[in-house]
Amino acid sequence: MRIFDPHIHMTSRTTDDYTAMYEAGVRALVEPSFWLGQPRTSPGSFYDYFDSLLGWEPFRAAQHGIAHHCTIALNPKEAGDARCVPVLDELPRYLVKDGVVAVGEIGYDSMTPAEDTALAAQLQLAADHGLPALVHTPHRDKAAGLRRTLDVLRESVLPPERVLLDHLNEATVDEAAASGCWLGFSIYPDTKMDEQRMVRLLRLHGTQRVLVNSAADWGRSDPLKTRAVGDAMLDAGFTDDEVDQVLWRNPVAFYGQSGRLEPDLSEASAAPPTYEGNSILRGGE
Numbered sequence: 001m002r003i004f005d006p007h008i009h010m011t012s013r014t015t016d017d018y019t020a021m022y023e024a025g026v027r028a029l030v031e032p033s034f035w036l037g038q039p040r041t042s043p044g045s046f047y048d049y050f051d052s053l054l055g056w057e058p059f060r061a062a063q064h065g066i067a068h069h070c071t072i073a074l075n076p077k078e079a080g081d082a083r084c085v086p087v088l089d090e091l092p093r094y095l096v097k098d099g100v101v102a103v104g105e106i107g108y109d110s111m112t113p114a115e116d117t118a119l120a121a122q123l124q125l126a127a128d129h130g131l132p133a134l135v136h137t138p139h140r141d142k143a144a145g146l147r148r149t150l151d152v153l154r155e156s157v158l159p160p161e162r163v164l165l166d167h168l169n170e171a172t173v174d175e176a177a178a179s180g181c182w183l184g185f186s187i188y189p190d191t192k193m194d195e196q197r198m199v200r201l202l203r204l205h206g207t208q209r210v211l212v213n214s215a216a217d218w219g220r221s222d223p224l225k226t227r228a229v230g231d232a233m234l235d236a237g238f239t240d241d242e243v244d245q246v247l248w249r250n251p252v253a254f255y256g257q258s259g260r261l262e263p264d265l266s267e268a269s270a271a272p273p274t275y276e277g278n279s280i281l282r283g284g285e
């Protein structure tokens with residue numbers, strides 16, 4: 001089973017996770033930029049983080065045979081913090097870089113006017129740079145959050161086929177599907193979606209335009225949930241081809257719209273021995 005995790009925060013995961021992911025079939029991933037739990041106090045802290053998503057973390061992933069891509073944005077949680085808003089002006093400098101396959105995560109957290117402004121501005125940046133957008137739907141008040149997100153999307157110039165609506169569930173999938181956007185589902189250990197609910201949703205909605213991710217970060221989460229969905233699909237009678245569509249071909253098709261996915265994703269990428277003179281091989285070659 002080959003797996004492309006379209007949303008996982010590897011910065012907060014260990015080398016053991018990389019090893020286990022590779023063994024489970026993960027060969028490629030997208031790491032969206034997001035908040036770090038601890039609020040940032042200045043734009044400079046974003047730029048160092050963006051640079052690490054473009055430099056250090058792909059280097060680390062390559063040690064484990066996994067192709068790493070990222071999405072760059074001012075995240076919803078910090079879009080309302082006046083100390084962070086200047087980041088919007090610097091984003092174009094990052095959106096031209098090779099490893100960036102979308103603008104994201106953008107979207108709503110508390111649905112404030114400042115978040116409106118940041119969302120609309122970043123959808124425009126995606127259009128200007130020929131990139132798709134990864135749009136997070138809020139975890140609280142999901143239905144209202146999705147409706148407001150879709151309103152802003154309709155007013156933007158970005159077409160729905162360039163938008164991935166993420167963190168969907170049974171309550172939001174119908175409206176999201178009707179919008180023409182791609183549909184993302186985050187599978188968590190004990191909240192929100194789990195693999196059995198995901199299989200039921202796939203039965204109802206089919207496998208077109210559906211992406212499944214672990215959204216693993218520093219919270220309670222599991223980077224092998226993509227594989228768990230693949231196994232649950234096979235147990236439920238889905239074919240290998242349908243599993244491959246959801247776990248590989250759909251994310252490749254969506255992020256491929258950037259024109260920046262690594263050319264041969266299922267081949268382990270050759271890792272350079274050091275990054276900025278630093279090796280993580282700890283005495284290895």
Ligand SMILES: [Zn+2]
Pocket residue numbers: 007009032034105215
């Ligand atoms: Zn995330």
